[in-house]
Ligand code: SF4
């Protein structure tokens with residue numbers, strides 16, 4: 338990641354491009370301006386390098402629900418790579434449920450990528466890969482296609498997340514972990530802090546060269562898959578995923594220090610979230626200029642964005658609350674919305690399952706909160722918005 342020294346301290350640049358529609362040319366022009374302000378695509382990916390675009394394809398969902406990265410953003414990134422002379426471009430993900438190719442086809446991403454000769458792949462398995470420089474995580478089950486790529490470009494979606502408050506650039510890299518190993522990761526890193534530390538190490542290991550955030554229509558509320566779409570009308574770009582996520586936080590009136598991936602991202606040397614260490618540049622109408630966070634929030638933010646802003650408690654009180662599993666957020670099934678499909682039970686990573694059908698499938702699944710590690714995989718994977726975190 339490229340950082341620059343400004344007035345005696347390290348800074349990362351984030352570019353904000355206002356964009357109020359997914360019209361392909363508008364998205365392309367916005368990303369072109371952003372890329373130029375980050376050194377140009379030619380400097381980010383060599384012609385002979387194999388480039389992998391990593392969208393958020395967490396699962397099959399209608400485009401209007403704002404669950405996945407919009408195809409127009411992927412198409413614009415692919416077009417810029419082609420114009421920079423890059424010969425080999427792939428796109429792929431490891432979904433929580435189902436296959437990336439099916440999730441992409443459901444929103445028309447396959448057709449958009451085909452126009453630019455991008456091969457769409459389902460990530461396949463690999464063995465454990467050691468990461469000796471890991472400070473929180475020393476090995477990962479990274480998918481084969483990710484390891485084979487020379488350049489990784491992260492094309493994430495602006496959304497809320499039950500465990501980490503937001504899912505943006507840092508969290509999107511978790512889709513590079515293969516299949517069921519994603520669920521197992523939740524048992525190895527069973528709380529928001531340890532999971533965030535692992536994510537920071539994963540980003541340090543994978544070193545994506547560029548992060549693009551689709552915030553034209555974001556998701557608020559019960560994210561990352563059951564929330565509500567909300568127009569934010571922006572695209573963000575940076576080479577620093579922490580800085581990019583911190584700007585997302587400022588736009589939604591969420592203190593960046595309340596997001597564990599920011600805190601641990603900074604602690605582990607992945608990037609910066611403090612205002613003085615983020616240079617925010619506005620690219621608008623063919624011009625660019627530095628803009629303060631305050632002005633960006635006033636012009637492009639949504640102060641009442643529905644996200645968890647509660648203070649994080651720490652110390653012995655929290656250890657006690659965790660031990661007795663009290664005052665903690667917990668997933669709850671809405672019996673009226675539940676169709677008893679069982680996907681939540683399948684996605685629970687806890688051995689012996691922390692939720693199950695107690696009466697065949699006549700009733701919705703019930704939780705055993707003593708076993709539940711609050712990873713919220715069940716809430717994330719429920720296709721019917723039937724699980725809420727309270
Ligand atoms: S809560 Fe959701 S995932 Fe679980 S059985 Fe009901 S509809 Fe399916």
Ligand code: SF4
Pocket residue numbers: 668684685686687690691692704708709710711712713714715716
């Ligand atoms: S019940 Fe849900 S939140 Fe609890 S451990 Fe299982 S998947 Fe995670």
